[in-house]
Amino acid sequence: MPVTQPVSVPAAVTTKLSVEHVSMVFERDGKSTHVLNDINLEVGDGEFVCLLGPSGCGKSTLLNAMAGFLSPTSGEIRAGGEVVRKPDPRRIFVFQERGVFPWLTVEGNIGFGLSQLSRAEREKRIAYYVKMVGLEGFEKTYPQELSGGMKQRLEVARALAVNPDMLLLDEPFGALDSITRLIMRGELLRIWEAERKTIVFVTHDIDEAVQLADRVVVMSARPATIQQIVNIDIAHPRDISSPRYLELRDGIFKQIGLAHKL
Amino acid sequence: MQDETTASTKLRIQLRPIAFIAVLLVLWSIAIRWQPSHLLPGPWGVVGGIADLLHHGLLLKYVVASLFRVTWGFVLAVVLAIPLGLAVGWFRRAEMALNPILQILRPISPLAWIPIAILWFGVGDLAAIFLIFVGCFFPLMLTAINAVQSIPAVYVNAGRNFGLSSAALAYRVLYPAVVPNLIVGLRITLGIAWLVVVAAEMIAVSSGLGFLIVDARNAGNRYDLVVAGMLIIGLIGLLLDMGMRSLEKVKSFRWGYSED
Numbered sequence: 001m002p003v004t005q006p007v008s009v010p011a012a013v014t015t016k017l018s019v020e021h022v023s024m025v026f027e028r029d030g031k032s033t034h035v036l037n038d039i040n041l042e043v044g045d046g047e048f049v050c051l052l053g054p055s056g057c058g059k060s061t062l063l064n065a066m067a068g069f070l071s072p073t074s075g076e077i078r079a080g081g082e083v084v085r086k087p088d089p090r091r092i093f094v095f096q097e098r099g100v101f102p103w104l105t106v107e108g109n110i111g112f113g114l115s116q117l118s119r120a121e122r123e124k125r126i127a128y129y130v131k132m133v134g135l136e137g138f139e140k141t142y143p144q145e146l147s148g149g150m151k152q153r154l155e156v157a158r159a160l161a162v163n164p165d166m167l168l169l170d171e172p173f174g175a176l177d178s179i180t181r182l183i184m185r186g187e188l189l190r191i192w193e194a195e196r197k198t199i200v201f202v203t204h205d206i207d208e209a210v211q212l213a214d215r216v217v218v219m220s221a222r223p224a225t226i227q228q229i230v231n232i233d234i235a236h237p238r239d240i241s242s243p244r245y246l247e248l249r250d251g252i253f254k255q256i257g258l259a260h261k262l
Numbered sequence: 263m264q265d266e267t268t269a270s271t272k273l274r275i276q277l278r279p280i281a282f283i284a285v286l287l288v289l290w291s292i293a294i295r296w297q298p299s300h301l302l303p304g305p306w307g308v309v310g311g312i313a314d315l316l317h318h319g320l321l322l323k324y325v326v327a328s329l330f331r332v333t334w335g336f337v338l339a340v341v342l343a344i345p346l347g348l349a350v351g352w353f354r355r356a357e358m359a360l361n362p363i364l365q366i367l368r369p370i371s372p373l374a375w376i377p378i379a380i381l382w383f384g385v386g387d388l389a390a391i392f393l394i395f396v397g398c399f400f401p402l403m404l405t406a407i408n409a410v411q412s413i414p415a416v417y418v419n420a421g422r423n424f425g426l427s428s429a430a431l432a433y434r435v436l437y438p439a440v441v442p443n444l445i446v447g448l449r450i451t452l453g454i455a456w457l458v459v460v461a462a463e464m465i466a467v468s469s470g471l472g473f474l475i476v477d478a479r480n481a482g483n484r485y486d487l488v489v490a491g492m493l494i495i496g497l498i499g500l501l502l503d504m505g506m507r508s509l510e511k512v513k514s515f516r517w518g519y520s521e522d
Contacts, residue, residue, distance in 0.1 A: 067423065069422075069423075086422075087419070087423040088425065089423065092423055093419065099416045099417075099420050101417060101420070101435070101438070103441070103517060104514070112424060112434075142514070143517070144516070162424065
């Protein structure tokens, strides 16, 4: 059975985000670096997509372009039909680490994007997301006193509180220890199943991608192209020792050119 | 960590510097007996000097005069240099244009401005305030420029992602992100202001702690008053620094000083 699927979204799902012929060239000190090369991708509404590739391949660059922090050199990115030109609260970017504001408490961070709401509404929203990410009792705590995993959950809560259409996560668990990372994956899936946001998740960890995503977009080294898009047709919760899981994972290992042996 | 420290060891730690000062005072008075006393007054002479100043109402008057000048010079410099420095730091082109002139003006000692201060403002408070202002302005401006430039990009990007306008971004992200660095700069600069006021008062005015020191020497070699004045200057400088340092303990600023 082939693991490769055509680059398309099932007809029933509406497209939330489309990347059309996006290329990116950085000019620095007179040298130009070709980072992305003709990337085409469609992400469906409510879909969980992982961008997987070696470090420095440009997957974060693509995510930054989706968020509107960077403009593509050529091609276009559309979100909900509109061309992405600048950052927007409908697409919240969750940073690799330390994206929470250290001068605000847990409450202050979650409420950061809610200043236009009434006080009562804001407090309700904050309490809801504090609970969702399991930070009850830490409302008045500053990030400095939180663990890495708690900070990352806080950042996810801050992102969800503004009710975005889409979350863009840039290796969000990369700085965590491996046990916390596993717990956080479970938490993220639980939240995703509850809220059904569209998620684009950048990682260089093959297991992470296969555990989380509906589809894994495998990218090549720089200049990055899409090598393959793998459908992960296993229902959640996923049994990570099932033959199908191992088959999909090994397929990606091969695709990336890694023999699955140390 | 602190819970384990018993009250008595804490007390001992606090007493240590006091004991050391006591030892120095004893050594000082012994040394004075061995030497002709015109090299330095003894500790009791200095205490007598302070009492003398208090008795004539000069101590309070001079302290107030010095603090008055420092406050004006420092506050004016803060009000002008910090907003300017923040703006210059934010706009890269402004920084590139201004940086060379700042780097030339910065190493000039504020004392080198004394003739110009007197030429512009005459002998009096204004000249002293101007010197303090000059002494504070450049370090504060450089602090503000560096503080803006060292804001991690993630904070700015996160702020923009939540749809903040430029004004909201400045107020809700840039300002809180620079405060810890600014406080360090303010503390150092207040120390400079306190150094400059003494020098300025020696030349440009006829009151204040700096004037006291020069006047006590000129009018009858009263070295007990000179050392008394020095001691008062040191103590007030310490209090000013402690006041600024207490700002660093505010919870929403403290992240900027963590070691991790």
